Amino acid sequence: xxxxxxxxxxxxxxxxxxxxxxxxxxxxxxxxxxxxxxxxxxxxxxxxxxxxxxxxxxxxxxxxxxxxxxxxxxxxxxxxxxxxxxxxxxxxxxxxxxxxxxxxxxxxxxxxxxxxxxxxxxxxxxxxxxxxxxxxxxxxxxxxxxxxxxxxxxxxxxxxxxxxxxxxxxxxxxxxxxxxxxxxxxxxxxxxxxxxxxxxxxxxxxxxxxxxxxxxxxxxxxxxxxxxxxxxxxxxxxxxxxxxxxxxxxxxxxx
Amino acid sequence: xxxxxxxxxxxxxxxxxxxxxxxxxxxxxxxxxxxxxxxxxxxxxxxxxxxxxxxxxxxxxxxxxxxxxxxxxxxxxxxxxxxxxxxxxxxxxxxxxxxxxxxxxxxxxxxxxxxxxxxxxxxxxxxxxxxxxxxxxxxxxxxxxxxxxxxxxxxxxxxxxxxxxxxxxxxxxxxxxxxxxxxxxxxxxxxxxxxxxxxxxxxxxxxxxxxxxxxxxxxxxxxxxxxxxxxxxxxxxxxxxxxxxxxxxxxxxxxxxxxxxxxxxxxxxxxxxxxxxxxxxxxxxxxxxxxxxxxxxxxxxxxxxxxxxxxxxxxxxxxxxxxxxxxxxxxxxxxxxxxxxxxxx
Numbered sequence: 001x002x003x004x005x006x007x008x009x010x011x012x013x014x015x016x017x018x019x020x021x022x023x024x025x026x027x028x029x030x031x032x033x034x035x036x037x038x039x040x041x042x043x044x045x046x047x048x049x050x051x052x053x054x055x056x057x058x059x060x061x062x063x064x065x066x067x068x069x070x071x072x073x074x075x076x077x078x079x080x081x082x083x084x085x086x087x088x089x090x091x092x093x094x095x096x097x098x099x100x101x102x103x104x105x106x107x108x109x110x111x112x113x114x115x116x117x118x119x120x121x122x123x124x125x126x127x128x129x130x131x132x133x134x135x136x137x138x139x140x141x142x143x144x145x146x147x148x149x150x151x152x153x154x155x156x157x158x159x160x161x162x163x164x165x166x167x168x169x170x171x172x173x174x175x176x177x178x179x180x181x182x183x184x185x186x187x188x189x190x191x192x193x194x195x196x197x198x199x200x201x202x203x204x205x206x207x208x209x210x211x212x213x214x215x216x217x218x219x220x221x222x223x224x225x226x227x228x229x230x231x232x233x234x235x236x237x238x239x240x241x242x243x244x245x246x247x248x249x250x251x252x253x254x255x
Numbered sequence: 256x257x258x259x260x261x262x263x264x265x266x267x268x269x270x271x272x273x274x275x276x277x278x279x280x281x282x283x284x285x286x287x288x289x290x291x292x293x294x295x296x297x298x299x300x301x302x303x304x305x306x307x308x309x310x311x312x313x314x315x316x317x318x319x320x321x322x323x324x325x326x327x328x329x330x331x332x333x334x335x336x337x338x339x340x341x342x343x344x345x346x347x348x349x350x351x352x353x354x355x356x357x358x359x360x361x362x363x364x365x366x367x368x369x370x371x372x373x374x375x376x377x378x379x380x381x382x383x384x385x386x387x388x389x390x391x392x393x394x395x396x397x398x399x400x401x402x403x404x405x406x407x408x409x410x411x412x413x414x415x416x417x418x419x420x421x422x423x424x425x426x427x428x429x430x431x432x433x434x435x436x437x438x439x440x441x442x443x444x445x446x447x448x449x450x451x452x453x454x455x456x457x458x459x460x461x462x463x464x465x466x467x468x469x470x471x472x473x474x475x476x477x478x479x480x481x482x483x484x485x486x487x488x489x490x491x492x493x494x495x496x497x498x499x500x501x502x503x504x505x506x507x508x509x510x511x512x513x514x515x516x517x518x519x520x521x522x523x524x525x526x527x528x529x530x531x532x533x534x535x536x537x538x539x540x541x542x543x544x545x546x547x548x549x550x551x552x553x554x555x556x557x558x559x560x561x562x563x564x565x566x567x568x569x570x571x572x573x574x575x576x577x578x579x580x581x582x583x584x585x586x587x588x589x590x591x592x593x594x595x596x597x598x599x600x
Contacts, residue, residue, distance in 0.1 A: 156341040157341045157343055157344075159308070159337070159341065160341035160342075160402075161343070161358075162328055163306065163328045163333075163334055163335050164329075164403075165329045165330075165355055166354075174354075
C-alpha cells in the first residue's frame with residue numbers, strides 16, 4: 001500500500017547520495033586504488049594530502065577567494081538592491097535587468113571575457129583576478145536574493161527610524177541591515193559554496209597560486225587515486241559546514 | 256512638551272490629482288484632534304504633510320510658531336505612530352522605545368531609564384526585554400505609542416492607530432490613548448475613518464471629504480448641528496427627507512416648518528433616528544407602519560413607512576421598553592430643533 005512511495009524515496013536518495021557516499025567511503029581506502037573491495041578504514045590518504053603543501057595552499061586560497069569575493073558580492077548586491085528598492089529613478093527596470101543578466105551568461109564566456117580584458121590592461125593573473133571573476137558571477141545572485149526580501153515592512157521601519165531622528169547611515173546600519181540579515185547571510189553562504197567549487201573561471205584567471213578545484217584538476221591528469229577521494233571529502237565537508245552555518249544563523253532566530 | 260499647529264492654505268497635488276484643497280486649520284497646544292473621513296478623503300495626506308513626509312504643493316505648516324513646511328521628519332518636533340506600528344523586530348522593547356533618544360545622543364543609562372518609564376506609562380513595565388514578535392497586537396500598539404512619545408515630541412501624529420485591533424480592544428485603547436494624552440499634554444492629531452472612535456476621544460473633530468474640510472468642531476456640535484450634508488451623513492445614521500423652500504420656512508411631506516432655508520432649490524431635511532419618537536413634537540410626522548423593528552439593548556431600531564410619504568423609509572430609535580411589532584401603526588413626531596436643513600446633493 002505505502003511500499004511504492006518508500007521505494008521511490010529510497011531510490012531517489014540513493015541516486016543523489018551514492019556517488020558522494022562512494023567517494024567518502026573510498027577516501028578511507030587502505031590500498032592504492034579507490035575501487036572495491038574496500039580494505040580500510042585508513043586515514044593514510046588524509047595524512048598524505050594534509051602533508052602536501054601545494055594542496056593545503058590551494059585549499060587556503062580557495063577559502064580566501066570564496067570568502068573575499070562573497071563579501072564583496074554581498075556588499076555590492078545590498079547597495080544596489082537598497083538603491084533600487086528605495087529610490088525612484090528613470091530606467092531602474094533597465095538597471096535591474098542589467099544587474100541580473102550575467103546569471104544567464106555561461107561561466108566560460110565570463111571567464112574568457114575577463115581574461116581578454118585583463119590581458120589588454122596588462123594586469124597579471126592571480127587569486128585576485130579569480131576573485132573578481134567570482135564577484136561577477138555571484139553579484140547577480142546576491143542582488144536578486146537581497147532585492148526580493150526588501151519589503152514594505154523594512155521600508156516602514158526605516159521611515160519610523162528617520163522620523164525618530166536617525167540619519168541615513170544610521171537607518172541603514174541600525175535598521176535595514178539587521179532586518180535583512182537572513183537574506184544577507186543566505187546570499188553570502190550561497191555565494192561561498194558556488195565560489196568554493198567553481199572551476200572554469202578560476203582555471204582561466206589564475207596562474208601560479210591556484211584554487212582547490214584547479215589543483216584537483218591537475219592531480220586528475222595523473223589518474224585515479226584515493227588522494228582525490230580524500231580531497232573531495234574535505235571539499236564536501238566544507239560545503240556542508242557552510243550550509244549548516246547558514247541554517248543555524250538564518251533560521252535560529254525565526255519566531 | 257506641546258505646541259500649537261497652524262496649517263495655512265495648504266493644497267497638494269499627486270500628479271494631476273488634487274489630494275488636498277485649501278486646508279486651513281488651527282490646532283491649539285495640548286488639543287486632541289481627529290481627522291475623520293472615508294478612505295481617499297486626504298486625511299492621511301494631511302497627516303503626512305504635518306509629519307514632513309510630504310511637502311505640500313502650496314501653503315505653509317507652522318508648528319510652535321516656526322515654519323516647518325520644508326523641514327524633514329527627523330528635524331521636526333513631531334513623531335508619527337504608524338498604522339502598522341513599524342516596530343524594529345530585531346530590538347528589545349527597551350531598545351525600540353529608546354531608539355529616538357539614542358539618535359538624540361542620550362547616554363545608555365539615561366536612555367534605558369526613560370524607555371522603561373515610557374513602557375511603564377503604557378502598562379508594559381515588565382516586558383522591556385521582550386521582542387515585538389512576542390507581543391499581541393494591542394501590546395505592539397502600546398510600544399509604538401511609547402516609542403513615539405519617548406522623544407517628548409510637541410505633536411504626536413497617529414495614523415489609524417487602532418485600525419488593526421478588534422472592536423473590544425479598540426474601545427479599551429481609546430480610553431487609554433485619551434488618558435495618556437491628558438497625562439503628557441502633547442498635541443495629538445489622530446486619523447481615523449471610525450466616527451465612534453473620533454467621538455470617543457477627540458476634543459475636536461475635523462470631517463474631511465474629497466480633499467476638503469467639511470466641518471470642524473466639538474463632537475456633540477458636529478453630531479447635532481453638522482455644517483454640511485456630508486458631515487451629517489458621515490457622523491452617524493441620518494434620515495434624509497426631501498423638502499423645498501417656502502414663504503414661511505421650508506415645506507416637507509409632513510407640513511411647513513419654521514426653519515431657515517439655505518437655498519431656493521431642492522432641500523434635504525436631516526433628522527437623527529433618535530430625534531424621532533412617539534411623543535409630542537412640533538414636527539408631526541403622523542401615523543406610520545412598522546416595516547421591521549430590532550432590539551439593540553439601549554434602543555429599538557425600526558424601519559417605518561409614514562402614511563404622509565409612503566415612498567420614504569424612516570429609521571427611528573425608539574425606547575427599548577416599547578419595541579413595536581411588525582405591521583403595527585404608530586404615530587410619530589420629532590422636535591424640529593434637532594433637524595438640520597441643507598441644499599439637496
